[in-house]
Amino acid sequence: MAYNQSDPSSTRGSISQSDTAILEVLIPGYTFISRILLSYLHIDLAAYLQYFIALALFGVSMRYLSEYLTQFFETYLVSTAEMRLDDELFNYFMYWWSRQRHVKRTNRFLAGVRTNGYWSDGEDSDHEDSDGEDDEWEGGNGSMSAESFDDYWTKVINRDKYKRLRFTPAQGRHYFWYQGRLLMLDRRYEQTTARWVLNNEKLYLSCLGRDPSIIHKLLSDAQHKFVERDGSRTIIYRGQRCSSGATFSWSRCMSRPPRPLDTVILDDAQKQTFLADIEDYLEKGTAEWYAEHGIPYRRGYLLSGPPGTGKSSLCFAVAGKLGLKIYLLNLSSRSLDEDNLYSLFSELPRRCILLVEDVDTSEITHSRGKSIFPQSAASKAGNLPPKTSSPDETGKNTSKEKTEQTGITLSSLLNVLDGVAASEGRILVMTTNHPEKLDDALLRAGRVDMQIEFRLAISEDIEKLYQSIYSVSREERARPSPRRETGSKLRLQNGSADHGDESKGTENLDNGEAEENKPNGVQGRRQILQSRIASLAKDFASLVPSGEFSPAEIQGYLLKHKDHPERAIREVAAWVEDEKEKKRAKKEAETKAKESEKNGS
Numbered sequence: 001m002a003y004n005q006s007d008p009s010s011t012r013g014s015i016s017q018s019d020t021a022i023l024e025v026l027i028p029g030y031t032f033i034s035r036i037l038l039s040y041l042h043i044d045l046a047a048y049l050q051y052f053i054a055l056a057l058f059g060v061s062m063r064y065l066s067e068y069l070t071q072f073f074e075t076y077l078v079s080t081a082e083m084r085l086d087d088e089l090f091n092y093f094m095y096w097w098s099r100q101r102h103v104k105r106t107n108r109f110l111a112g113v114r115t116n117g118y119w120s121d122g123e124d125s126d127h128e129d130s131d132g133e134d135d136e137w138e139g140g141n142g143s144m145s146a147e148s149f150d151d152y153w154t155k156v157i158n159r160d161k162y163k164r165l166r167f168t169p170a171q172g173r174h175y176f177w178y179q180g181r182l183l184m185l186d187r188r189y190e191q192t193t194a195r196w197v198l199n200n201e202k203l204y205l206s207c208l209g210r211d212p213s214i215i216h217k218l219l220s221d222a223q224h225k226f227v228e229r230d231g232s233r234t235i236i237y238r239g240q241r242c243s244s245g246a247t248f249s250w251s252r253c254m255s256r257p258p259r260p261l262d263t264v265i266l267d268d269a270q271k272q273t274f275l276a277d278i279e280d281y282l283e284k285g286t287a288e289w290y291a292e293h294g295i296p297y298r299r300g301y302l303l304s305g306p307p308g309t310g311k312s313s314l315c316f317a318v319a320g321k322l323g324l325k326i327y328l329l330n331l332s333s334r335s336l337d338e339d340n341l342y343s344l345f346s347e348l349p350r351r352c353i354l355l356v357e358d359v360d361t362s363e364i365t366h367s368r369g370k371s372i373f374p375q376s377a378a379s380k381a382g383n384l385p386p387k388t389s390s391p392d393e394t395g396k397n398t399s400k401e402k403t404e405q406t407g408i409t410l411s412s413l414l415n416v417l418d419g420v421a422a423s424e425g426r427i428l429v430m431t432t433n434h435p436e437k438l439d440d441a442l443l444r445a446g447r448v449d450m451q452i453e454f455r456l457a458i459s460e461d462i463e464k465l466y467q468s469i470y471s472v473s474r475e476e477r478a479r480p481s482p483r484r485e486t487g488s489k490l491r492l493q494n495g496s497a498d499h500g501d502e503s504k505g506t507e508n509l510d511n512g513e514a515e516e517n518k519p520n521g522v523q524g525r526r527q528i529l530q531s532r533i534a535s536l537a538k539d540f541a542s543l544v545p546s547g548e549f550s551p552a553e554i555q556g557y558l559l560k561h562k563d564h565p566e567r568a569i570r571e572v573a574a575w576v577e578d579e580k581e582k583k584r585a586k587k588e589a590e591t592k593a594k595e596s597e598k599n600g601s
């Protein structure tokens with residue numbers, strides 16, 4: 001470029017006016033800056049321009065090169081696993097991570113006290129955090145003096161004040177060693193436009209080399225640690241919107257100790273039939289048998305009966321006995337639509353219990369009056385009560401309205417239950433207080449293969465309930481020492497059921513350690529206690545009318561006297577009268593409300 005002395009712009013260096021204009025576009029303010037530099041510092045920017053351009057080009061090419069090299073490195077020389085927040089693996093990994101020593105040394109972490117996130121799901125946090133503190137409470141001789149309660153309670157309250165701190169890796173990259181290999185964890189929060197998604201997180205776990213086996217090993221180690229922690233607990237999942245916000249998925253909501261089947265009081269034959277049927281269904285070879293006969297491998301049960309009669313308890317106990325996970329589905333969820341329902345069903349594992357509680361509360365399951373399906377086998381056999389009313393008959397609930405209210409229709413539900421694309425291997429358990437409200441199509445054989453009717457407690461059940469509340473537990477009976485004996489709290493009088501003053505001649509097993517050395521030691525005393533309880537149970541059952549109260553109501557009453565079996569007998573007559581009166585009053589109020597509604601309309 002020629003240097004032109006006559007041109008005033010030539011003072012800006014050996015570039016033409018058009019070049020300056022281009023530079024002005026590329027670097028806004030170039031003319032102004034170059035003039036300032038020239039006037040005050042006598043620096044001609046144009047003289048250095050080629051160096052600046054070369055530097056910029058070098059910078060850009062280095063950036064592209066580094067991006068290319070990083071991409072090349074990550075694609076061909078690094079193995080990476082991606083974990084999503086709504087996948088259980090995310091929890092496994094976080095749990096594993098929290099137990100590693102390097103976590104304590106890391107200087108970037110996310111700290112919080114939230115107990116319902118990641119691995120500490122609901123109840124689990126208690127189970128994980130208690131660290132045997134209950135042992136301290138039940139230690140000693142088992143006597144429950146006011147002082148020992150105060151001590152215990154102070155401890156509990158103090159512990160609850162200080163929620164456990166939880167540390168998880170902060171957003172960004174973390175390097176750590178695992179089995180002699182350097183690994184990298186990258187935690188990222190990804191942007192989402194969905195309003196309801198709070199936390200769209202992902203974890204990326206990488207190792208050097210194209211062989212990802214060390215990652216597989218770590219993840220399987222994490223899974224083992226997590227599953228071992230669960231032990232024999234029954235795990236419960238809930239269908240809910242997943243972190244991406246678009247679909248529904250199953251997320252673990254809690255785990256509970258398994259409930260022994262014999263604590264569910266129900267007609268023995270019914271209980272055994274139910275269990276045997278499920279066992280037969282899960283037996284080796286059954287799936288092949290179904291396939292050979294062209295029958296879809298699915299089984300459905302309907303547990304019906306008044307509230308508080310043990311429907312959910314039976315399902316939970318069976319799941320615990322067979323080690324099955326429970327998947328809870330709420331059909332009334334407004335955000336659940338047909339596609340989500342399909343995706344939830346397709347995600348069900350092969351062996352699990354799909355529990356739909358109170359199925360009648362979702363309007364879509366109600367009878368449509370005139371069923372387009374043939375009458376169910378169960379109804380034909382007379383197992384189901386006749387239908388009393390149909391929402392369609394009143395003209396109030398059309399199928400369109402039902403869809404709008406719940407997001408799914410009966411036909412989509414029927415299709416996921418046993419349509420062509422329906423999942424196989426699961427056990428469907430539906431519970432209801434009103435089987436008569438349910439649509440025939442939902443109850444037809446293939447969808448519901450067995451119905452179990454639960455009843456209000458009859459004398460036999462009442463006796464069993466009493467025994468189960470006051471008897472020494474199985475675990476305690478097996479234990480040689482009476483240290484943790486629940487029975488030790490029982491206040492019983494000598495001799496048979498005595499309805500007198502319990503403070504006189506009260507017998508308990510508080511001094512069990514010393515008693516063990518006596519000829520008729522603790523075991524003998526326990527047997528005596530058991531037979532006393534059995535005889536008291538008969539007395540109790542004779543005072544409670546058969547078939548009037550649910551097991552839940554009786555259990556509720558007994559719990560008020562859980563340490564006083566004889567007092568429970570003494571006061572039961574008054575309780576029965578009181579409850580009857582309440583029920584009468586409630587019924588009257590309902591009848592009046594109905595009548596006034598009738599008169600009003």
Ligand SMILES: Nc1ncnc2c1ncn2[C@@H]1O[C@H](COP(=O)(O)OP(=O)(O)OP(=O)(O)O)[C@@H](O)[C@H]1O
Nearest residue numbers: 263264265266306307308309310311312313551552
């Ligand atoms: N048959 C039973 N045997 C033992 N316990 C029972 C029984 N029925 C109810 N209970 C007790 O009553 C409580 C409620 O029981 P559960 O939830 O199983 O009743 P449900 O029939 O499912 O009630 P709902 O119809 O209202 O859902 C539980 O604490 C359970 O221990």
